Amino acid sequence: MPLVVQKYGGTSVGDADRIRAVADHIARTRRSGDDVVVAVSAMGKTTDELIRLAEDVSAVRPGRELDMLLTAGERISMALVCMALADLGIAAESFTGSQAGIVTDSVHTNAKILEVRGDRLRDAITRGVVPVVAGFQGVSVEHDVTTLGRGGTDTTAVALAAALGADRCEIYTDVTGVFTADPRIVPGARRLLRVSFEEMLEISATGGRVLILRSVEFARNHHVPLEVRSSFTWEPGTWVSEEDATMEQAIVSAVTSDTSEVKLTITGVPDRPGIAASLFRALADASVNVDMIVQNTSHDGTTDISFTVPRTELAVAVQIAEGLAPKIDAAAVLVDDAVAQVSVVGAGMKTNPGVTATMFEALAREQINIQMISTSPIRISCVVDAASADAAVRVLHDAYGLASSGDGLRPARAGG
């Protein structure tokens, strides 16, 4: 019997009506002949409310206790989903992360899954019972309750699918799939029928908010096909799966933007070997996640080094850069926090020259200045002024003809 793992996010189980609708869909899937395992998030704003409560009570908030607190959320939603299923005559049992055998490391509030035992889930499936598993949570090897960080329920669902050898993993959310661009920015954005894991990784890494990078990586590493779809419309969504060599690949699948990073520039850096190394070693030691790096051509024996870091790590990065600047005889540390990264992603880019030229020409036509550039085999990203970000996304979406594509698999070769 095919086994499907279904993940329902917070808005999908946001109230009693939504929970009954979800139960109805699970029941339908079950009755169609599939074995089903469910992973659920906490209802709607529960997690935010619990965090607010913790802030009201305490300034310290130890991670172990924060995890204990937050895991109450999924406990509530999963029990309610099981009750709604009972009303529909579907045998269901809820399982905490611990009961499901989701063993993690001990990094509270951001634990990594080490192993999914899943014995009780397999037993439930054998008994004809639908296991409903708490997303976002696990148990550490020290038997403490842990949580998996942002997007944790996606990770739970994918990990369960991998451990149980599921045929597919359906991620139900409040959007109908993965789009060629954020429809709030590009009204003509089109839902993609299919993207490869590699494309999805790049989309997630560059601002696409539908799936968290980590769950996509997990799915790719464990060969779990994902379908991202809506629990509000139940229509078919976007498949995320292995690249299919027999299929012609989209040159550009999606345009993304991201304003979560800021740009630092160290000017007048003496152009000597080891200078850049000392800067980026110091940043790495402080756990600052440096993304893009650009070093200008040397001029009069000095150069400028620009790099981007997450906005949340700006203070630490500035402290390190300013501490290092006098030691390396650099002139100044400049911060630009009004930048955006705009990216185009497509697996077909690998074998199609000209994509980069199309991007630069399109941005130039709109008078959008490119401050930094970074590329991967299937992605080109440019840092631009934050105020130009939405215009950049729209012009690029148009330049690659993403709106006019017929079936989402083969966009017109506007960028070819």
Add this chain to the structure above:
Amino acid sequence: MPLVVQKYGGTSVGDADRIRAVADHIARTRRSGDDVVVAVSAMGKTTDELIRLAEDVSAVRPGRELDMLLTAGERISMALVCMALADLGIAAESFTGSQAGIVTDSVHTNAKILEVRGDRLRDAITRGVVPVVAGFQGVSVEHDVTTLGRGGTDTTAVALAAALGADRCEIYTDVTGVFTADPRIVPGARRLLRVSFEEMLEISATGGRVLILRSVEFARNHHVPLEVRSSFTWEPGTWVSEEDATMEQAIVSAVTSDTSEVKLTITGVPDRPGIAASLFRALADASVNVDMIVQNTSHDGTTDISFTVPRTELAVAVQIAEGLAPKIDAAAVLVDDAVAQVSVVGAGMKTNPGVTATMFEALAREQINIQMISTSPIRISCVVDAASADAAVRVLHDAYGLASSGDGLRPARAGG
């Protein structure tokens, strides 16, 4: 180092301010040199809200899932208490019923504790950490989450105290102790400084709402001295402990009333051996808890049998009685659901005649008719008209001089 178990009920941890106040008190106890283990209930109305949510979602509500749902409540409060303790520099760790090793049978929503392993709690105490344990919950031998029913957190606290060999168990609640009568009915009711386990059992069994019968039984069986006190005033409360033979005992310690039972009467029952047995066997088989039973003197070869049952079991009891009546040639089944049981409780009653006479005289003076009577060595209970219940409590409280007593241990011998 002395070990104290402290239990905090729902109103005691009702909001962020209350939780900080509780943490403050725990910290003070800890700093005074005691080892402390804490058992907490869910915050205020959390459990009611979760039940309402379940009712919105489902008509079936399987017990296993209801238990999973409701145990979210203590998870929240215990994590918050630990966070508040962290702010005060007190190392604390929360433990679910399962983590604390509270093993129960599998009767969901009303499980009985089979064993308290407590290894992790002992380890925490050794490390100088205050364990904060979820009240009301356990884990079944099948590894499912269970709850202990009404008053479950008191039971948790007493069970922990017994298992860990605590020197005392402090039950913090929203009243300042055990009173000679409900102060809402008798404004002059006085707080008792001390009652014996036996008296407390009778008080709990006859309508005293401060402690649940089951937790008192558990404390008595395991010789755990209890102190009932207020988390709002923190003043010394009422000690519940073994009877102290060297101490003069109160003849009457408290007057209680209870309107949770109803009276059934089967009239015209043939006065033959085995008739009453067949009735009460049938009721027992249907798990109806019969409390008082009165059979009138036979008259013309027939008699009337009256008995009381919990209001919640009335429908079942009536069904059984009406089914049986024609088979035993009884005349009719009458129901009186406007009755109350009024009781006087006191350990000194055993050695003091005249207590009963005082009771009957006092009720007679107020024209309150006694419908049924039941006694134990340290209790006399009368069923009266529900409308007279409060007046009965007041006149009895007065008749035994409970308000005028100096120290709560030796009430004036008004009833002697």
